[in-house]
Amino acid sequence: MIIDRLQKEALEKSPICVGLDTSLSYLPRELKEKDWSLSEKIFYFNKQIIDHTEDLAACFKLQIAYYEALGLEGLVAYKETLAYLREKNILSIGDIKRGDILATQSEYAKAHLTGEFEADIVTVNAYMGEDAVSPFYPYMTEKEKGIFVLLHTSNESAGDLQELISGEKELYLHMGDLLEKWGRPYQGASGFSAVGAVAGLTYPKEFEKLSELYPNMFFLIPGYGAQGGRGEDLRPVFQKRINGVVNSSRGIIAAHVGKTEGMDFTSFAREAALLMKEDLIGWQ
Numbered sequence: 001m002i003i004d005r006l007q008k009e010a011l012e013k014s015p016i017c018v019g020l021d022t023s024l025s026y027l028p029r030e031l032k033e034k035d036w037s038l039s040e041k042i043f044y045f046n047k048q049i050i051d052h053t054e055d056l057a058a059c060f061k062l063q064i065a066y067y068e069a070l071g072l073e074g075l076v077a078y079k080e081t082l083a084y085l086r087e088k089n090i091l092s093i094g095d096i097k098r099g100d101i102l103a104t105q106s107e108y109a110k111a112h113l114t115g116e117f118e119a120d121i122v123t124v125n126a127y128m129g130e131d132a133v134s135p136f137y138p139y140m141t142e143k144e145k146g147i148f149v150l151l152h153t154s155n156e157s158a159g160d161l162q163e164l165i166s167g168e169k170e171l172y173l174h175m176g177d178l179l180e181k182w183g184r185p186y187q188g189a190s191g192f193s194a195v196g197a198v199a200g201l202t203y204p205k206e207f208e209k210l211s212e213l214y215p216n217m218f219f220l221i222p223g224y225g226a227q228g229g230r231g232e233d234l235r236p237v238f239q240k241r242i243n244g245v246v247n248s249s250r251g252i253i254a255a256h257v258g259k260t261e262g263m264d265f266t267s268f269a270r271e272a273a274l275l276m277k278e279d280l281i282g283w284q
């Protein structure tokens with residue numbers, strides 16, 4: 001299962017997931033002024049970030065919104081970045097957060113786990129129920145793919161719905177129970193399931209609870225750095241075992257902003273990733 005590979009990368013390199021949320025505003029002036037197309041500039045930026053951090057990161061996550069916002073040129077850069085990661089045998093996450101009826105979700109699964117936008121793992125919003133998840137099952141067994149399903153998100157208003165009490169417990173815990181059940185047939189040799197979950201680091205107590213309740217769940221953990229999450233928030237869980245990858249987007253790819261307008265932006269990204277690694281697992 002893909003999740004065994006992701007866990008192995010997290011243990012061997014570090015649990016860092018570098019977020020390629022490539023906003024045009026992060027491109028240094030020297031790159032912006034090149035006589036290249038928009039997609040070439042974005043792809044070049046991503047390629048440089050990948051080349052300078054790949055030895056420190058378990059995977060790379062592309063937030064599709066940043067590419068969609070640039071229209072067709074952005075989508076070309078999205079496609080080329082995924083192809084580059086594939087070429088280098090580096091794991092990719094397409095952060096697409098799709099959730100729809102069965103027929104439509106089947107098309108999303110095909111669109112993002114095969115073809116031009118193929119990623120290894122994609123994010124899914126399953127608050128519509130199992131119809132939003134089941135179209136991905138065949139890809140897990142036949143194509144070694146995986147999903148990360150929104151469980152407890154990192155944003156400030158996550159609690160508006162996810163923490164509402166329904167019956168005996170919060171809504172997100174009902175989602176956790178469902179994910180645990182749906183993911184059981186897709187457990188790999190590591191014991192983790194290819195049906196993973198998103199849990200924000202901005203809610204460390206909830207993450208700790210989820211880690212205890214669902215030992216077979218592997219997590220995508222956003223919220224580090226720019227949203228306030230810190231390595232020490234993870235320590236109670238990670239000191240027992242590493243059960244997830246921690247995303248940082250702005251903290252790494254925008255580390256140079258306000259410091260350089262040149263092609264040396266890569267050294268700022270690398271330095272930020274090194275500091276993050278130290279913060280996450282320096283105690284080991």
Ligand SMILES: O=c1ccn([C@@H]2O[C@H](COP(=O)(O)O)[C@@H](O)[C@H]2O)c(=O)[nH]1
Binds near residue numbers: 152153155
């Ligand atoms: O609960 C969630 C789910 C997804 N995200 C995504 O992660 C990154 C975070 O970016 P930073 O710059 O490191 O804050 C971004 O792509 C979000 O869409 C999340 O933050 N929280």
